[in-house]
Amino acid sequence: MTKLEDKIKHAVQDKKPKPKSYFVIQNTLREIIVAILWLACVVLLGAIIYLLQYFPWRVFIRPRFFLHGMAGLPWELVFLAALLIVVLYFLTKNISTFYRHRNILIAALVVSLLAGYFIAELSGLNETIAKAKPLKPLYQQYGKFIAPERFPGTIGEITSVSENQITLLDQQGNEWTALIDDRTKMPGSLAVGKRIIVIGAINNHEIKAQEIGEFAGRRGFGNGRPAGPRRMY
Amino acid sequence: MPLSDEELAQLCRQDSKHFDPLVTRYAEKIRRYIARLIGNWQEAEDLTQDVFVKTFTNIASFNPKLKFSSWIYRIAHNESVNFIKKNYRHRIVEFSDEIKNKLVDHGTNYRMILEKENTQAIRIGLAKLRHRDREIIELAYFEQKSYLEIADILRISVNSVGSMLNRAKKNLKKIIAKNDQIRR
Numbered sequence: 544m545t546k547l548e549d550k551i552k553h554a555v556q557d558k559k560p561k562p563k564s565y566f567v568i569q570n571t572l573r574e575i576i577v578a579i580l581w582l583a584c585v586v587l588l589g590a591i592i593y594l595l596q597y598f599p600w601r602v603f604i605r606p607r608f609f610l611h612g613m614a615g616l617p618w619e620l621v622f623l624a625a626l627l628i629v630v631l632y633f634l635t636k637n638i639s640t641f642y643r644h645r646n647i648l649i650a651a652l653v654v655s656l657l658a659g660y661f662i663a664e665l666s667g668l669n670e671t672i673a674k675a676k677p678l679k680p681l682y683q684q685y686g687k688f689i690a691p692e693r694f695p696g697t698i699g700e701i702t703s704v705s706e707n708q709i710t711l712l713d714q715q716g717n718e719w720t721a722l723i724d725d726r727t728k729m730p731g732s733l734a735v736g737k738r739i740i741v742i743g744a745i746n747n748h749e750i751k752a753q754e755i756g757e758f759a760g761r762r763g764f765g766n767g768r769p770a771g772p773r774r775m776y
Numbered sequence: 777m778p779l780s781d782e783e784l785a786q787l788c789r790q791d792s793k794h795f796d797p798l799v800t801r802y803a804e805k806i807r808r809y810i811a812r813l814i815g816n817w818q819e820a821e822d823l824t825q826d827v828f829v830k831t832f833t834n835i836a837s838f839n840p841k842l843k844f845s846s847w848i849y850r851i852a853h854n855e856s857v858n859f860i861k862k863n864y865r866h867r868i869v870e871f872s873d874e875i876k877n878k879l880v881d882h883g884t885n886y887r888m889i890l891e892k893e894n895t896q897a898i899r900i901g902l903a904k905l906r907h908r909d910r911e912i913i914e915l916a917y918f919e920q921k922s923y924l925e926i927a928d929i930l931r932i933s934v935n936s937v938g939s940m941l942n943r944a945k946k947n948l949k950k951i952i953a954k955n956d957q958i959r960r
Contacts, residue, residue: 547825644933
């Protein structure tokens with residue numbers, strides 16, 4: 544026996560192996576955290592996709608609205624989702640199948656998240672979560688109920704049309720007056736009841752309209768039911 | 777027929793006497809491996825002791841589907857990385873003569889390379905390599921580990937092992953060429 548072996552055996556003599564249950568509990572806790580994070584990612588993905596569906600992409604057509612458009616995208620949700628995915632990646636990358644074949648891990652994450660998103664939408668889980676009392680304020684700001692102030696334009700239903708102004712009612716029931724002049728870019732026809740988006744500087748419920756466009760957002764979502772308890776415009 | 781490492785590791789959970797053959801089989805290998813990574817024989821001995829204590833206390837977490845050698849090398853890798861981080865070594869790790877002799881004595885593939893190249897140049901080149909590059913060359917040529925075992929030890933993908941090894945060899949070649957130019 545070498546000196547080193549002797550030293551090691553001597554050092555190990557007083558030690559006791561940790562029980563199997565210690566590692567079982569540790570692994571179970573990790574799996575629970577992974578499951579919670581995964582579910583949070585699925586819900587976030589649902590909220591992001593929902594917001595993007597309603598996003599007035601036409602603002603990007605005109606370069607001067609580019610920054611408005613970029614600012615209106617749900618970056619904080621995207622950032623949060625990306626952060627959760629990175630944490631998920633690090634929590635699962637020590638599993639031998641995954642680190643040996645990193646592509647499998649990435650594909651498994653993407654596929655499971657997308658599958659989870661569709662299941663959550665079709666089963667109405669996202670809808671239920673959106674209506675849950677503690678989460679409602681969050682969703683009012685970011686998710687299912689879409690706050691108009693997030694967007695680079697004001698969205699609403701036309702209540703009256705005159706030569707130099709349009710009145711519209713937004714989703715919260717607020718009335719807005721869009722002031723029109725020669726420079727305002729407008730769609731072909733504007734009629735009462737039509738949903739529009741008005742882009743321009745806002746001053747106390749008055750919008751100096753630079754561009755008005757028809758709003759192409761859907762009224763229902765996924766399972767055909769209304770997106771939230773409130774009337775969509 | 778002697779028991780395999782994996783069988784011994786499982787038996788250790790019931791009786792610690794089964795740990796002794798594992799110590800006999802791996803003590804020197806692990807010490808040499810750590811010494812080459814950190815460049816200090818004495819510290820390597822202390823770290824080897826720590827590696828075995830950790831191996832023993834965590835033996836219940838060993839997954840018998842994996843190779844025991846990969847698992848204990850993984851623990852040794854972690855200990856070495858922690859040591860390097862804690863002591864913040866310079867990139868250049870000066871190998872002692874003792875380590876140098878052991879490096880030359882061990883590993884057929886490496887000896888083949890040594891026969892072609894200047895021993896001193898490779899020694900300096902290896903010492904100047906980044907830790908990660910040195911480690912992968914170490915595992916592939918000194919310890920003669922397969923790509924799968926290296927993937928298990930370093931927790932990287934099997935494909936990455938090949939590309940990292942190529943990169944490490946290129947870097948080693950560059951360093952040796954650069955040193956050669958300076959000498960001339």
